[in-house]
Structures are given as structure tokens and as C-alpha cells.
Amino acid sequence: MNHSAFTSVLGLGCGVIVLCAVVTLWRRSLRAIVRALAVQGVALALVAMTLGLHGHDRVLEVVAVLVLLAKGVVVPSLITRVVRHDVASRETQPLVNVPASLVAAGVLIFLAFAASRSVTALASNATGRLIPYGLAAMLIGFFALATRRKAVSQIVGLLLVDNGIALVAFLATAGVPLIVELGASLDVLLIVVVLQVLATQMRLRLGSFDLDQLAELHD
């Protein structure tokens, strides 16, 4: 793969990842949000695979396939199963409305570029310059976590944070050691399973998974 093709594929992947993060703030339908998450997982795998092919790194290629399976296929389908049981599968009342969320996303992307100067300086090559994209996806994930009231939207927020951090890990270090990367991916899968179990139990007990109904514990 020649260098210009390499950088443009990487740039494309990172752009798609941030775009998908923004889409999760924009759309209200939970199905559309989960679809955006799946696309983001695929884009993340694309970035890892490109880096692996370019650096002739067999381990990274294996990791890319695993990411594709875990974040592109398994996790979205698990969340879809939770969504299917929800009658009105829409994010009805986010704490911050959609236009304001989109403005906030713009601010967060700007913030990500400002905050990662020391990191991009150290990894000063084509890949290092893309690190702010990962941070932007992560910050948007935090925003979604803080402002969304549906259990599913919170899971999505968590996964956005995780995908953002994984992107930073791939770009900054050309893949952290395999054992750590495996642990991290496995954990994501486990967390989604745990949250799915909890969401199912909550539905059985509460009839829905609006987190507003969970307000027993307070001071």
C-alpha cells in the first residue's frame, strides 16, 4: 500500500468514527443509533487493519479481525436484542435537546484537538496527527452518557467512549501489547453482556428501562 493511499484510508476511517459519534447524538431512534455504532466498529477495524497491513504487523491484523467481530457484529446485535423488547424505542427526553447537543459536539471536537497537542507532538507522523479524532469520539461518548436517559443510550455512550480510546490506542502506539488489547476487547464484550442482563431484569421489574424510574437511591 503506498503512502498516500495509506493516509487517506486512515483519515477516512477516523472521519467515519467521529461522524458516527455525532450521528448518535443527532438521531432519536434507538435502532438508528445502534446502526451508527456498528458502522463505527467497522471503521475502527478498518483503521486497525490498515495500520497492520502498512506496518506488516501480523498481530495487529489479528486484532483488527477481532475488533470487526466484537464491535462491528456481536456487540451491536446484543444491543439490538435489548432494543427489540422496548416498545417505544426512541430517546424521548434527553436532558439536552438535539440542536444543542450538536453544538456541544462541535465544541468537544475542538476541545479534543486543543487537549492532545502534547500527544501529537510525541507521535509526530501521519498517524499521530489523527489522535484528536479518537479523543473527540471519546468526549462525545461522555456527553451522551451524561445527557441521555434511556438505558440503551447509556450503553451506547459507554461504547463510544471505549471506541474512541481504542482508536487513540491504535494510532498512538500501533496497537498496545496483544494481552492488554485482548483483555480490553473481552471486557467490552463482558460489560455489554452484564448491561444486557441488568436491562432485562429491570424490564421484568419496572416494565421499561427509562433510568428516570430508577430514583430510589439518593441522599
Next chain:
Amino acid sequence: MLWVILLVPVLCAVPSGLVAWRRAIGWLGVASASIVLAVGIVLAVNVVRGHAAVGYGGVLRADALSAFMVIVIGVIALLATLQGVRYLEAEIAAGRCSPRHASLYAVLIQGFLATMLLAVLAANLGVMWVAIEATTIVTTFLVGHRNTRGSLEASWKYIVICSVGIALAFLGTVLVYLAAQHVAGQGAGALDWTSLVARSHHLDPGVMRLAFALIVLGFGTKVGLAPMHSWLPDAHSQAPAPVSALMSGVLLTVAFYAILRFKVIADGALGPQFARTLLVIVGLLSLVVAASLLLSQRDYKRMLAYHSVEHMGLIALGAAAGSTLAIAAVLLHILGHGIAKGVLFLASGEILLVEGTSEIKDVPALLSRRPVLGGIFAFGLVALLGFPPFSLFVSELNMLRAEFRVGLGWAAGLSLICMAVIFGAVMSHGREMLFGPKGTDTPAVTPALVAVPLIAGLAACAFIGVSVWPLGSLLRAAAHVVAL
């Protein structure tokens, strides 16, 4: 030998998973905790005499600090597994829990122990991160084990907030790896703690600053340090009492152990001031949060939970001072707080079981109605508030001394003000629970299975406070590992 420690809980989990609950499973858990404690002591003796033990191709490593943490885990696990027998039998008898569900609890407790032990024995910071993350997953199910609305809500909050925290810690770890890669080149060895410490002076300061801030924020979430503490009172009040004891007594400090390990690297790369400033900020913030929220508590389990936030704040301040004296005091405090808080949570579980409520105002006159249980709770509070002869008095005093010596006198002064407020709040809540008009009924008897381990725990806490003798050389050696 390091493998033995990890294998014991795993092997004990297998038979517990195969059969429905019976008492033997409970005793198996107790045996597992005792073996961990015994091997921990042997390990500590070896490590103090000689060098760090390395196992399994360098993935595991135990220095004095790890050995100390293994002992802390062993002690509290022993107390918690003994009470676990009582908790499960009471739940089954009350029809709130099926025998199968009870053996699931036993399996999860062993998994919880195994993941905490892996966290303190890992040589590689990446593996340590994976282990701490795994504790989150296991404990989520333990928090939700009672399967009530409240416990479901608590476990949801717990896993969402802690997953975010742990994700930040992962980013911090990745950034440390990035900095290390620039100095040492690629490979898993770049996250090896000993080689990172050896090269810490050459790590890029800009990246390390960002990395350590993320580590403190991320692992600080699991420690229960403000501003990421909001999961803690819910999870600790809703979990079964033995789980609360383990979470509050050791899991918080296992996460703090991770911060201590990273602090050495950050100190090498940035000088001591950066880590000190960060830890002072989160420490004081935690103390202020705990003081303001303890005043208005109506639930005694939540009161104990906020008290943990206070103690984690004190530990963070002690670590900020960072001298050998300060770290030794921090480690002693970790042990003392673990035992005292463990005993109190276990006693409060028993109170909840016999009284059926966790409201402070509904359980008056405990000392006259249930003399033994009330007495244990009273002495536990006395220990936790830092009265002599208990070890928390010694450790708090020495942390304050160390803070004055390194010029953190102002922070120590502020922490004393917060401690005074907390002292008053806890004393008044304690008085409401312990004293009051005596009823007409005869004093109730507390089963020996409950009382004996708790009294032994308090006695141990007092013994360490009077004579640091069995721990002195271990504490010194462990403090040298991470002190400035």
C-alpha cells in the same frame, strides 16, 4: 508460589459452581481465604528477607508492597467469607434466595478474590488494568445479588460509572505505553513496572502529565475519590454485607494501589510536585464531600459508605506527602481501615438481618437490646474514628506528621477540620443507634459465628495499633518500593 495464590480461589470456585448451596461450600470459601492469607504471610517473610519474587515468565511479580496487599486481601476475605455463611443461610431460610443462586454467590466471591490478587501481583501495568477491570464485572453481579429494585439500580450505576472510570485509566495506561515506546521500543515489556521505573526519567513530561491525570481520575473512580464517588454509597449500601465489607475494605485500596504504582513513574518523569498537587486536590475534595454528606445521613450503611470516601481522601493526602513515613502510614491505614470497616459492614449486615431496616432512627438502644452486636458496632466506630489503641490512630497521626514535614501543613489543617465535622456527625448518628430507652424484652443473643470473628478482627486492629511489631519490617520494605 505466586501461582498458588491465584490458583487457590479459582480451584475453590469450581466445586462451588457444580453443586447447590450447602454449608461445606461456605467453609471451602473460608479455607480459600485462609490459604491466601497464609501464603501471603510466607511470601511477605521471603520478600522482606530477599528480593522480589517473579513468576510465570515475568507476568507476575511480588515485592513487599504486593505481599502486604495480599495479606490485607486475605485478612478481610477471611472475615467476609465467615460472615458469608451466615448471610446465605439467612437468605435461604427467609426464601429470598434459592440454593443455586447462593452457590453462584460463592463462585463470584472466589472470582472477586482471584481478580484482586491478580491486580496486586501483576508485573505488567496492562495486566493490572485488566485485573482491576475484571473486578468491576464480578462485583456488579455481587452488588445486584439480592435482586431488588434498589440493588439493580445500584449495580447499573456502579458498572456504568466505573466502566467510564476504568476506560479513562486505560487511556492513561496507553499514553504511558506511548511515552515508554519512545524510550524503550515496542513490545509488551514496555509496560513492565520495574523497567518503566528504571526509565522514568526519560519519559516525555507532556504525555506523562496527561497520562497521570487520567490515571488518578480513572482509578480514582474505583477508589471512590470525589468527584467520581457517586456510585459508592449506592453500591455499598445495597450489596450484601460481606460484599460491602470486601468492596469497602479492600477493593477501594486495591485501586489505590494501582495509583501508587503509577505515581512512582510520574514522580520520576515529572518530579514530585505534579502528583502531589493532583492527590491533594482529590483528597481534600473527597473529605469535603464526605463531611457535608455525612451530616444528613439517615441510613447507617450509607453512613459507613461515606466514611470510606473520607478515609480514601485521607489516604490520598498521605500519598501526596509521599515520604517513606507517609507511605508506611498510608499502608498501615489501608490495613486498619480495611479491618475496621469490614467489621462494621459485617456488623451492620447482622443488624439489618435481625432488625429488618437500615434506617438509623429505627434501630435505637442497640447496646441494651443486643449487647454483643451493639458493642461490636460501638467499638468498630471508635476504631474508625481514630481513637487509640486502634491502629487507625497511629496511621492518621503519622500521615499528618508526614504532611507537615513536606510543607503540606495547610492541607493537613483543612483535613483536620473535615475530620472534626465527620467525627461529630458519626458520633451523633452512633449515639442515636447505640443508646436510648431500654425496652422491656430481654437482651437478644448474637450467634458465636457472627460475634467471634468480628471481635477477633477488632482485637487484631487494636493489637497492630499498640505494637506494629509483626508488620514493622514489611511496612518499611513496602514503603521503600513506592516512596519518594
